[in-house]
Amino acid sequence: MNPISDLIKESRKIVIKIGSNVLSDDNGAVNREVLHNIVEQVNTLIENHKQVIMVSSGAGICGVGAINKWSRRGDMNYKQALCAIGQVELMMAYKEYFGDYGIHVGQILLTREDFLDPHRTLNIRNALFTLVDEGVVPIINENDSVSVDEIKIGDNDTLGAHTANLWNADALIVLSDINGVYDKDPKAETDAKLIEEVSDIDRLLSDIDIGEKSSFGTGGIATKIEAARLVNKYGISMILLNGKKPDIIKKAWNGEETGTVFSGR
């Protein structure tokens, strides 16, 4: 028995959230090799009669890579401007690679307020269901140019969880630059051990040490664990995998690679 492989096999509706570090290279540009490989895997999922919604980070860092300036300007207005630029870079890459498989993509940008308002929530659901029913892959990000401070979701792990709950997904797959949750930060401690299955999140939090987030990441491992809590509450399981490893979803599906699964059942 392999819980990650079994979960992917059984899941028809899958939300895939991709972190900034996965999607960008060291210079902040779109990591085309990685993105191309992820799109190819999503196409394989679709060919196997699964439906996929993507939640993609990376607008901010890809904005830095695109114009090669302002990267040190921490002011919110500059961050917003970089996200506006980088979002276009990302969507162009998604459109190109999905286009190779004859698949259209649709961009949806959301804020926290959208999930608090029942009318907006219904509108999001209707748009998402229609896109998926028509064979289009929705690509969601936070609407970074309008969502500052009080209306900010803050991190795309939470956005991925809200999306999975709203769509009533069977699984949320989070692709980060790490193999899964460890008992301590694996980038700082060489003897850190991977935790493959989590059924009690409070116990996990009392057992592990949480270190720094990665250079371009927003929430770190803590927001991934909280995203798991959010979806588990609705009976949805979450899988954390290393999105930088080629064919990671296909390999996890075949039982050749592992990660951390937070069981929602």
Ligand SMILES: Nc1ncnc2c1ncn2[C@@H]1O[C@H](COP(=O)(O)OP(=O)(O)O)[C@@H](O)[C@H]1O
């Ligand atoms: N106990 C831990 N287990 C796994 N990762 C951890 C842990 N503590 C800290 N981290 C760090 O969290 C980072 C992932 O979060 P983040 O930088 O926000 O990534 P992303 O851009 O994919 O959202 C990893 O690169 C890792 O170094």
Ligand SMILES: N[C@@H](CCC(=O)OP(=O)(O)O)C(=O)O
């Ligand atoms: N909306 C932001 C992403 C914020 C975010 O949560 O990033 P990450 O921690 O890498 O998932 C952007 O596209 O840059």
